[in-house]
Amino acid sequence: MILIAEAAAVCGDQEGLASNWLCELVLEQTGNEALARVSGFGTTLIRVAIILVAAFLISLLVRRWVTRFAKKMEGKISQRLGRLKDSQKYRVRRFQRLQAIAGVLRGALAVVIWLTALLMVIATLGFPLQPILAGAGLAGIVLGFGAQQLVRDILAGIAMLIEDQYGVGDWIEVEGQIGLVERVGLRSSSFRDIDGVLHHVLNGYIQRVGNLSQEWARATFDVPVSLDADLLAAKQVIYDVANELANDPVWGPDIISAPEIWGVQEFGPDGIKVRLVLPTKPMVNFDVTRQLRERMKLAFDAHGIRMPAQQVDLGGMRTGFPVATSTTDRQGRYEADPDSTSDGFSPRDMTDELRIKRGDEVRPD
Incomplete structure (x- = not known):
């Protein structure tokens, strides 16, 4: 009969991390200490394998759960914001947001799962955890100071995606530059301006962004009129031109409501300006304004209304x-x-x- 003290010396203390039942069983049956130690190391490897397999399976389950959770969250956000409509453009946009949000959650949870598994493996192998945790904490502090901007960019990117500030295919204005969004990432975004220049902007540096593609737009035209012109007649001509454009079979579908004459916007020695406002679909307000200018010139010529000098x-x-x-x-x-x-x-x-x-x-x- 193998003494308990002898088994503890060969296989480790029963209360220690290195103890295992297989080592004690082999030692008791064979009395061979070398074989008992080898069998004990094999048991340790089996424990490590079990930990790694469990971490892998948990990761798969978490990936599926995150995908389902992101879909539910995306639906709630879309319903609350009321901006994502049932069209091909918005379906693609929803899919992009879903992938980005799910990727962030999957990455964060994967780090937690595998870090926990690594600590368990280290403990199973018999190494003390206190020095490792202390060193990891110090390294985390150093990396935290060095990666402040990176963390700031990623957090801003997550907030931007969740709040649906802009997406691929949107026209945005950032720091006075207007362009078409071509890529949206967690750390940075890219948009191309009207001159073809591709701008890369870190998400953490974006303090204010204007989205020209969401919901609706407004065609605003300050119509210049001479001081000696009949103001009431000029306003009637301006409204008739805008109303005719709104009922046009080609331009009408892009105009979402009736034109509005806000009145005299500017008054000076060179003339006056009457503000005309026409709500439109996003990104067609520029074309509508150009068409208004052309038709307004022809109408003013036909009615004898002079422009200011x-x-x-x-x-x-x-x-x-x-x-x-x-x-x-x-x-x-x-x-x-x-x-x-x-x-x-x-x-x-x-x-x-x-x-x-x-x-x-x-x-x-």
């Missing part, structure tokens, strides 16, 4: 176009006398005066 200051001589000696034909088109200005002298007189100021010789006619 552009005042030009040439070395103290103030000139204006259109000028006082202008005429208006029956079609309402504006015609100016090419040899006269609003100050009563011809362009040749202005040219001579400028030459005198420069010291050039003025030749008589």
Whole structure:
């Protein structure tokens, strides 16, 4: 009969980490200490294998659970925000957000699972955990100071994805630059501006971002009108042009509500500006504004409504176009006398005066 003291010396203390029943059984049956130690090491390897297999299985279960949880969370967020509609673009966007959020959760939980498994393996092999944990804590502090910006970028990326601030295919404005989002990551995002330049921006540095592609947009047009024009008639023409565009079979589907005349936006010696507002679908407001400008010019010409003059200051001589000696034909088109200005002298007189100021010789006619 093998004594308990002898078994403890060969296989380890019964209360210690290195003790195992197989070593004691082999020692008791064979009395061979070397074989007992080998069998004891084999038992340790079996324990390590069990820990690793358990960690792997738990990781698989967690991956499936995270995927289901992310789908439920995505549905709740989409319903609360009310922005993700049932279209191909938004389905792709939902899928991208789902993958990003699920990836973050899977990565975080995988780190916890495998770190726990590593500590268990170290304990199974009989190494003390206290020095390892102390060293890991110190290393974590050092890495924490060095990776503050990285952590900040990743946290900002997670918040951006959860709040649906922007996604691939959106037009955004960041620090005065407008571009199309081509990539959204946890650490950084990329967008390409209208000149084709690809900008890479760290998520942690984005303090304010404007999204031009969400929900709706607004075509805002400040229509210039001359001071001597009939303001009420001009406002009626402006509204009629906008209303005609809203009912157009081509442009109408992009306009989501009736036009609004907000009134006089600016008033000055050069004329007034009447603000016209037309709510549109996202990213079509620029095209709608261009179409409004074109149609407004044609309508003003047809109704004889004049645009304000552009005042030009040439070395103290103030000139204006259109000028006082202008005429208006029956079609309402504006015609100016090419040899006269609003100050009563011809362009040749202005040219001579400028030459005198420069010291050039003025030749008589």
